[in-house]
Every structure is written in structure tokens, then in C-alpha cells.
Amino acid sequence: MIQTTEQKNNWYQSNFEMFEKSLNGESNSSTHALRRNAIARFNEMGFPTTKNEEWRFTNIAPIAKTNFKPALSYAANQVALKDIEPFVFHGTHRLVFINGHFSKELSSVSILPKRTFVENLATALKNSPELVGKHLAKYSKYDENAFTALNAAFLKDGAFIYIPDSIVLEQPVHLLYVSAGSEDTVASHPRNLIITGKHSQLSLVESYVCLTEDSYLTNVVTEIVLGEHSVVEHDKLQIESEKAYHVGTIHVYQQGKSNYTSNSISFGGSIARNTITAVLDAEGSECTLNGLSLATHQQLVDNHTTIDHAKPHCNSHELYKSILDGKSKGVFNGKIFVRKDAQKTDAKQTNKTLLLSDEATIDTKPQLEIFADDVKCTHGATVGQLDAEQIFYLRSRGIALTTAKDILTFAFAGDVVARVHIEPLKEQLEALIHARLGEGRQSRDTQ
Amino acid sequence: MLEIKNLHAGVNGNEILNGVNLTVKTGEVHAIMGPNGSGKSTLAQVLAGREAYNVTEGQVLYEGKDLLEMAPEDRAREGLFLAFQYPVEIPGVSNMYFLKAALNSIRKYRGQEEMDAVDFLAFNKQRMKFLEMDQSLLNRPVNEGFSGGEKKRNEIFQMAVLQPKLAILDETDSGLDIDALRIVADGVNKLRSKENAVIVVTHYQRLLNYIIPDFVHVLVDGRIVKSGGKELALELEEKGYDWTKGENEKAVVSA
């Protein structure tokens, strides 16, 4: 057991050494000190097992067992715009990453307001080291989480967004991560840093998609810092290959009276783990976390959320829904901390699961830890199946059984989808949901 | 059009229908009356194909076909319609979307062209007028938050859109005030023709002042104990259902 862990660490350690060499002259920078500390910490920790409370229901042994190679830098001619066209939204600033590598050719950023940055992180590290250094890795703790440590160790590129004070960015920013297939089983560790100034506004879309049904690991860390009175709407769409692994970790740090909304839509992979942590560190902030997972076959989709009410007079709303078909498994863990100072907190958490097959399962765990006394915190979790009476009502009007089930399942997903404000993204989601419902049906029919 | 022969049905081994016999011909209106819990809704639901009820004995022929063999959606496509006593609420599904899906699946089954959104809207408008229904109900989720009366009116509206051959109205009058009752009854009457038939389930005589039945049947303890013309309804109103109890005992004895 220990032997294998050490071997594993050796694998990443030797990968790290190769990675270090490829960085050449950069190895004296503060970023590199971060990488070194992170790999050292990863070597100490190793991958988590189900004995770790945070990973109790999500066995990542298949990830730990695989020797993922670093994704080779992407050749510009490997993927053409037409290949990614189905995932592109027009009227957005777009940064495209292929197997974790930034593609200038496929990206498209229109004219930005003064002092606004929408660029890849490697460029920002070079051109704005102070601005980046002030925030990078300050919110996501690599000493507690092996995947974050691995991401920090191999930190090289990702997206960097900076919105100065009082700027309202009209067009959404779309970060498109494409897995384009590779001969090897590869890992990518994108790192995103998003900073919004006071009274600024940003609409952000992250999507993780694949062009081939390969096995690979996407291990992304996104840090978002909201300035006072700023508003960020963040949609994440994740639809990886059913052989792939997705570990996505988002850290949100909210300053006074800021407003953050996340709509996280997950179609999973083989294993998908979405972690989102929001710290409300100043009065009058508001945080909304919505999530929708759709899994089928043998997929596992895990959503871990933490809302940390550190200061008084903050509101949080959380709505997470799962639709599980086939032999899929869902995990939901929703932590809400209300610190001693955080009086007048208003926090509401709802978690609803729809099981479409007898073999699908969900482990759901709300976790409220309240240290203040004058607060309003509610949570509710339901797990159920489609309602027989509703199905009958639709059928009695001539609607086929399968269509009736789809209509009701779609309606279940509807209130989360409705929260996405970017129209083409919403349309894409609706099409993907319909396709996923069809897949689930097929897998049941052929059983 | 409909021939029910010795129908027995129940839930979890509890028999609710104990041998119902009923024949309905095109152009006829039949009323089924009876006290609460006598099995009226069970009969209606069994005819519509509700799987929660097990048919243990008997046969139902609908236009010569074995109705009980058909899936609920095929019964609807073949022209059977049930206006529910308690229509279920379906949050997240708009009434409009639902009705369009229903109408088009029926049209498709009948080899007719599907209706597009524009035609559907125009068609609806005309049907709504006819029932004096509020347009806004169409954009709301199916039955969600509807008052009792609105739900009943929505059922008849669906009937007006789907134009069934055999409509079964299960206590459509309950929850309606006198004006609403008249509108709904007018709607039903306008939909009547020589080609279709209606079964009106009710336990008050009130509705039958507006929808005049050709036959009245009394269902007690899962069995039709008395049948007659429209005057039977008045008689029941006067004497109450207790009056039929003796009839039931007679029926049991003779069985």
C-alpha cells in the first residue's frame, strides 16, 4: 500500500523534474517556489482515499492508479476552428485551451476597456507579475488538497481576467477547454485567476468539452476575487469523455457587498468532482450557487460546495439538483459555515435528486456549522423518482411514455437551466440535456 | 362504441369494481351517479388505463378493440379522454407546451400533419374563447396553483383541443360555481355530436340540468345497481342513495 503511494509520488516527482527543466530560466521566480512547495506537499499527502472524509463517497483510485503523462504542447494545426465550432458562443471574448495549452489561433478577444485583461495566465505572469503575484494561489490552499497541490506544482497556464474598478464588461468571457485526444493518457492542470475591481461586472462561462472519447485527467483550479460591489455571474459547463476524469476546484473570495452567482452544469466524465468554496468575507455580500448534474451508465458526479459566512449580513442561496440514470452515482456535500461574527446571516440550501433507474444512487450530505446565534439557515434534501400520477396524466393526453418521462425530467432540470442568462449557452444546455436523456433511455432499453 | 362486460378491478387485492356492465353507443350521453367511494373514479381511471388498478376479471371493448390491452397514450390517440376529478399539478411544464405535445402526438398517430406554434396558438385562442378561459392560464405550468374551478375548466379546455370521441368527465362539476358550471356544460354540449359520446360521472344531479343525459346509472359498491332515463337522477336527488341500497342487496342476491 505505502509502496504504491511512493511509486505514485515518484511518478509525479519525476514528471515534475522534467517539467522544471522545460521551464528553463524561469526557475528562480516566486511562482516556481510555489510549484516546488506544492510538489513537496503533494509527495507528503499522496492522493486521498475514501478514508478521507472529503472523499468518502468518491473513490478516486482509478485516478491514483493511472500514470498520466503531461499533455504535450499543442500543435497549432491539430485542431481547427470548425472542430470547436459546436462549443463556441458568438459575441463573447474567447480563450481556448487545447489539452490545457493556450491556443492563440482559436482564441478571440475583441477590444477591451482600458487596463482590462482577458488573456492567458502565462502572458500575465510575464507582463503583470505584481498583479498576478498578489492573488495567485492566495485563496486555494494546496496544503490541504492533493489535487490543488498537483495543480499548483504543474501551474503554467490558464486564463487570467482582470476587470478594473467601475468597468462593466459587456460581452461574456468564455473559457473553452477542449480535450482533443492524444496517444497517451494525459493530464492537464489549468489554472485560472479572475479578479474584479470595485463596482465592476463580469459574466464568465467555463466549458470543458472533448473531441474524442479518450481517458484523460483535467485538474483545474480557478480562483475568483470579487472587489466591493462587484457582480460576477459564472456558468460552468462540464461534459468530458465518459472515460475521463475531471477535478475542478473553484475558490471564490468575496469582498463587501459583492454578488457572486455560479451555475454549475455537469454531465460528468468517468469521475467528475466539482468543488466550489465561497468565502463571504465582508458585510452585505451575496452568494448563489446553483448546480445540475446529469449522469448515466457508470458515471460518478460529485459536487462539494462550501459557503463560508465569515462576516455579518450576508445571504447565500444554494440549489443543487441531480438526475441520475443507469448505474450512475451522485455525491453532494454542502457545507455552510456561519462564523461567530456572522450575525444576520441568511443561508438557504436545497438539494434535490431524481433517480431515473433503480440502480442509480446518491450520497447527499448537508453540513451546517453555525457558531452565531442570530441567523436564518435552512436546508432540505429530497431524493425521488418521477411521479407516477404526473406520468399518467401526460399519457392520458396521448403523450408517449418515454416522452412523458422526458418532459418531467426536463422540467426537473428546468429551474436550474432557467438561471443561466446567456441565451446560446442555455440553448446548448437544453440540447445536451435532451441528448443525455436519450442516452440514458437507450442504456436502459438494452439492459 | 364502448362495451364494459363484468369488469372487476381493485388495488392490492381489494376489489373496488365488482362486475360493472355498461354499453355506450355513439351520440349518447350517460351519467354515472353514486355515493362517495362507490368506485366511480376507479371505473373512469381503469378506462383511461391507470396502472395502479388491477383488472381481475371482465372485458372492455372500445370500437371493437380490446381497450384494456392498450397503453394509456394509445387510448387517448384512439379518441378516449378522461377529465380528472383531481387533475395533478405539473410544475415546470407549461400548459401550452403540454397541450401542443399532446395534440401533435395524437395528430401524428392519426396520420395528420403536426401543428406548428402559430397555428396552434390560433387554434387555442378559438377554443379558449369558447370556454371563456383566461389566456394567462395557458402560459402557466400545468394546473400549478390553479383554483379548483380553474383546474376543472382546464380539463374541459383540453377536451376542446383534443376533440375526443369518448369523453369521461369525472366530477367535473365539483368546485365550480353556477356560472362556471354553465360555461363548462355549454362547452361540453357544443362538443357533442352524433359521432361521439360522453360519460358524465357526478354525485349531484345539478350538472345534469345542463348536460342532459340519455341514460342514468347508479353505481353502488362497485356495481351498477340501477339504470334508467334522465328522470332517475331527479329521483335520486329526492330520495338519496339509501334508496338504492335495497337494489344493491337484490343485485347481490340474484348474482
Ligand SMILES: Nc1ncnc2c1ncn2[C@@H]1O[C@H](COP(=O)(O)OP(=O)(O)O)[C@@H](O)[C@H]1O
Ligand atoms: N389507489 C387506491 N388505493 C387504495 N384504495 C383506493 C384507491 N383508489 C380508490 N380506492 C378506494 O376505492 C373506493 C372507491 O374509490 P373511488 O373510485 O375514488 O370512488 P368515487 O369516485 O365513487 O368516490 C374507495 O373506498 C377508495 O378509498
Ligand SMILES: [Mg+2]
Ligand atoms: Mg371520484
